[in-house]
Amino acid sequence: MRIFQKARDIAHLLCSPDEMDFCVGDYLVAGGGDNSLLLQVLDVSYADVPGVLEDILRDLSAEQTDGRSLFDPYNVSSLSLLMREIRAVEAKVRGVISSGKLRTDTVWLPDRFSSPIRRADADTLMSLTAQMGHRAISLGKVGEEEFSIQAESLDGGLTIITGKKESGKSHMAKILLEGLISHGATVVVLDLNGEYLNLNRTKSGEKSAIEKALRILEPGVNFRVSPEQVGLRCFMDVLEHVYGTPPTSCREFARIWHVLEREESRVTLRSLINMINRSPMHEAVREALMSRVMSIEASSFVCDDGTTDLQSLLGRDSEGSLVVLNLRNLQQTTRRLVVEFLLSTLSNLLRADLVRPLFLLAEEAHLYLRETYWDDIVTRMRHLGLFPIFVTNQPDSIPDSVYRQADNVFLFNFSNEADLEKVSKASRVDGESIRTLGRSLPPRRCLLVGRMVGDIPVVVKVRDSNLQTMGQTKLIFKDKELVAQVSS
Ligand SMILES: Nc1ncnc2c1ncn2[C@@H]1O[C@H](COP(=O)(O)OP(=O)(O)OP(=O)(O)O)[C@@H](O)[C@H]1O
Numbered sequence: 001m002r003i004f005q006k007a008r009d010i011a012h013l014l015c016s017p018d019e020m021d022f023c024v025g026d027y028l029v030a031g032g033g034d035n036s037l038l039l040q041v042l043d044v045s046y047a048d049v050p051g052v053l054e055d056i057l058r059d060l061s062a063e064q065t066d067g068r069s070l071f072d073p074y075n076v077s078s079l080s081l082l083m084r085e086i087r088a089v090e091a092k093v094r095g096v097i098s099s100g101k102l103r104t105d106t107v108w109l110p111d112r113f114s115s116p117i118r119r120a121d122a123d124t125l126m127s128l129t130a131q132m133g134h135r136a137i138s139l140g141k142v143g144e145e146e147f148s149i150q151a152e153s154l155d156g157g158l159t160i161i162t163g164k165k166e167s168g169k170s171h172m173a174k175i176l177l178e179g180l181i182s183h184g185a186t187v188v189v190l191d192l193n194g195e196y197l198n199l200n201r202t203k204s205g206e207k208s209a210i211e212k213a214l215r216i217l218e219p220g221v222n223f224r225v226s227p228e229q230v231g232l233r234c235f236m237d238v239l240e241h242v243y244g245t246p247p248t249s250c251r252e253f254a255r256i257w258h259v260l261e262r263e264e265s266r267v268t269l270r271s272l273i274n275m276i277n278r279s280p281m282h283e284a285v286r287e288a289l290m291s292r293v294m295s296i297e298a299s300s301f302v303c304d305d306g307t308t309d310l311q312s313l314l315g316r317d318s319e320g321s322l323v324v325l326n327l328r329n330l331q332q333t334t335r336r337l338v339v340e341f342l343l344s345t346l347s348n349l350l351r352a353d354l355v356r357p358l359f360l361l362a363e364e365a366h367l368y369l370r371e372t373y374w375d376d377i378v379t380r381m382r383h384l385g386l387f388p389i390f391v392t393n394q395p396d397s398i399p400d401s402v403y404r405q406a407d408n409v410f411l412f413n414f415s416n417e418a419d420l421e422k423v424s425k426a427s428r429v430d431g432e433s434i435r436t437l438g439r440s441l442p443p444r445r446c447l448l449v450g451r452m453v454g455d456i457p458v459v460v461k462v463r464d465s466n467l468q469t470m471g472q473t474k475l476i477f478k479d480k481e482l483v484a485q486v487s488s
């Protein structure tokens with residue numbers, strides 16, 4: 001393999017087909033002494049050999065004349081045959097490795113004819129990408145070697161996991177969860193499809209390593225809160241953003257709340273309903289408030305005897321803890337109500353330093369997160385100690401500003417240009433790398449971008465997980481095939 005030319009940060013290499021022990025996204029190292037060039041393979045094509053069109057035409061004609069060979073006394077055809085099969089490799093120059101560190105500020109280039117070029121192994125990549133930290137999370141393999149990232153690189157940041165349907169996003173999320181929890185982190189999961197409920201078991205049904213850490217919250221069953229726990233401010237947000245209550249009705253509600261606080265020992269749903277019934281107000285306002293409060297009562301999540309205490313659930317101990325909020329089978333409004341309460345409570349607890357900083361893993365968050373929360377989560381709440389991990393197969397459901405602030409992106413395959421364009425807004429890598437590599441990722445491969453890989457994008461073959469999952473889609477025909485097999 002030889003370097004043919006380099007223009008800006010793109011290098012073109014030439015190699016024979018049997019030298020190609022690499023895939024798109026893999027790294028090559030050119031040079032062997034004190035310095036070497038780090039190159040990431042973007043594309044492979046045929047070399048532009050002069051006269052190749054004539055050669056192919058001659059070949060085709062020879063086939064037509066029963067393959068009669070041409071007069072070739074010096075056997076030059078075998079050499080020209082080899083030349084025509086040379087491959088051209090397009091690679092992105094990521095920098096120069098000098099004394100074990102990657103530098104981008106040098107103009108050093110390897111010798112064109114004598115420099116050896118080899119595939120970079122996982123250890124080389126990890127030593128270049130590893131940030132400070134010693135809490136490894138194994139993600140899978142690069143080539144045939146194990147590749148891991150440091151849990152510290154996810155800490156304090158915003159992470160996005162995206163890719164097309166069934167590409168392995170939730171699978172990756174579970175690998176990360178397991179790693180983070182085993183290193184003592186607290187993770188709260190907003191579980192839309194009930195996929196994370198069985199993480200206490202391994203695939204073979206035994207107790208998993210995170211069995212002790214898992215707590216499942218079922219809104220309306222073991223997760224019920226009183227109106228006082230919700231508080232007036234959160235109640236007002238719920239009325240405004242979840243139920244679209246007009247401002248005049250919201251103001252009336254606040255007035256009633258204050259009256260109840262003054263006159264009675266505690267604010268309950270019953271006392272709120274009674275007060276709305278008998279307090280003098282416009283009939284339209286009474287109607288608007290009554291229907292909303294009745295709907296909140298019907299959710300069974302807010303109830304007068306609700307007592308779930310998130311603070312004690314999240315605890316302050318240094319053991320890892322996983323709280324899964326099951327949002328499956330909930331009505332749209334109840335789901336939004338629960339999330340509204342959870343986020344407002346978490347930010348209060350974090351502000352008062354009553355719980356440790358935590359990761360919030362949210363699948364398809366646009367289905368329950370109100371518009372104004374995106375910026376709030378990535379700015380204000382992040383400073384308080386709530387670090388989001390967003391998982392989605394619809395990249396356009398996440399605002400551009402969130403991509404720009406992303407510290408880490410796990411990208412699975414996208415064939416749709418518009419989706420790749422959206423993800424390429426992530427500011428930590430050039431858009432071209434995301435577009436080129438994201439399009440060519442095979443199944444089970446993930447492109448890692450951002451802080452976790454020291455801003456050098458790495459393609460990893462994602463490992464299997466031992467944890468039991470419940471994400472599989474129920475099928476009609478799978479069962480029928482089984483029945484047919486059993487009965488035959
Ligand atoms: N690296 C892997 N090794 C083994 N199985 C995997 C791997 N990645 C994904 N799977 C399996 O493939 C299936 C689909 O993966 P997963 O549910 O993570 O996809 P998804 O991208 O979250 O899909 P959706 O868009 O429907 O949410 C699951 O059964 C999962 O266990």
Ligand SMILES: [Mg+2]
Nearest residue numbers: 169170171471
């Ligand atoms: Mg999924």
